[in-house]
Amino acid sequence: MSLQGTQINPKRFHRSQLKFYLILIPIAAVMMLPILYIFSQALKPLDELMLFPPRFLVQKPTLRNLEMLVRTATETGIPLTVYLFNSVVVASVAITLNLTMTMLAGYALSKKHFKGRDTIFKINQAALMFVPIAVAIPTFLVIVNANILDTYIAHILPLLAMPVGVFLIKQFIDQLPNEIIEAARIDGATDLHIIRKIVVPLTKPALATVAILTFQATWSNLITSQFYINTDVKKTFAFYMSTLTSTVEFSVAGQGLAAAAGLIMFIPNLVIFIVMQSNVMDTMSHSGVK
């Protein structure tokens, strides 16, 4: 029979795969062009940025834009490193807290039996549809009333409510056999013990995925700096970048600067994802909504 239908995840190359490559490679190339452009633009010297007609790829790459970026920031009074420091602190605290919280909640929702468990999970599932931008105003009121306006806490707390994280971890823990946990419980282990010694080591892929998602959410987040933080030195790198891109719109040199700043935003995301890719795919295979 000529049917190649069972060729999901094929082990070897077959001529019938050619047509998929023929479609996939051009699409992937087109998707990549803008990202390639950012790299190219960030490394362009001034004369190449001014070139008309513009050339897509850089001819003589230079790090001048990155240097300029650091210097411009210094002239505005607040060094670039302050914004970067803020971003790194916010991202790492958010990741730590979020991993702890979602792990505890995911374990309780998956392996514990208590009244209200299914309701909480259902509400969490509904909250997957939550679009944070839509409630920026009410969230602002919550932050004012909690007395955390203009503090680092205001950067972190709103981003910790991540229903998709709890969802992914819960689905992942569902796959762990109940017998291991029962056995540990009979041996007298408490919940925290079971989580630390048994569940966390087995749930690493899901934890890695949640860490990536939290990083992506906090690293590029603009809303908290825009609305909930007043003091400039407490704002994050993403915010600094957005001011940069809005003021330098028409200057050619500015485009190189903006692209360089864009690279600093993008590269950590890319690197972390590449390093953790297999973990992410492992988590996703358990990501079904039941």
Add this chain to the structure above:
Amino acid sequence: MSNVKLIDRLAKWLHLSDRAKDRLSSWLLILPYVFIFAGFIIIPILIAFSLSFTYYDAINPPEFAGMQNYVFMVTGDEQFVKNIIPNTLKYALIVGPGGFALSFFMAWMLSQIQATPRKYLSLLLYAPSMVGAILVTILWRSLFNGSESGYINAFLLDNDFIEAPIQFLQSPEYLLNIMIIVSLWSSMGIGFLAMLAGILNVNPELYEAGRIDGIKNRFQEIFYITIPSMKPQMLFGAVMAVVGAFNMGEIGVLLSGVNPTPQYSGSLIVNHVADYGFLRYEMGYASALSVVLFIVVYAFSRFGHLLFGSDD
């Protein structure tokens, strides 16, 4: 382990049975998340809902206004009826289902090739969804720049397709379409990854069985075996596609550099909320708009449930 001892001590002090102790422990585990979840998801939604029935300028206390905001939305807010709703529907109908379909077909094609090239190609497809709104702005703003040094304009001028540069990001005819292109470009996010994993995990024996039962071609296979076996991932992908679409909704403002966008051509409900809330300080009306936004997102997600949800 001090908090473990704490539970023990608390349980002893309260004379709790083992079962009650277990329940207490469960609640303590879930409490931190529930606390944050309530504070930053449930409460803001409730506030939005209750403020939507008030007049509130963020300085004086809110005044009850009944349905006035909703009535104004339909009868008084010319832009809402004329631009915002049509824009939002067009954008959501193309980017939501379009991004979803694109994700599925890309994932399906990727599943048909070998693991190593698949890994690289899926990374290339996922990368745009990682870049974030700001970088997206820099990128597409310089590509669609309205002067002759914009890349698209330079290309068109060079090949004599046009005579004068087009103001892509400032002209009402182009902005919404560019937003749709940009959103579709970055639509292969977490839902795409879930679907890819879902397709790869379909039990291969099902395909064998399907062949014996008379499945003749790939399309039948997709409809009778692949999709039914990965319904949960399809549903997750659908919800994520809709949410992703609305989270990208800000780009119209970022691309054109102003809110409202030129002649409201690229304004969606999301931008209208920010416009009324943070620029005009009409919090009551802005809240009513966000309630409508929730209904729109919910309706789209329900549609996904209807297609792929289990029967409960």
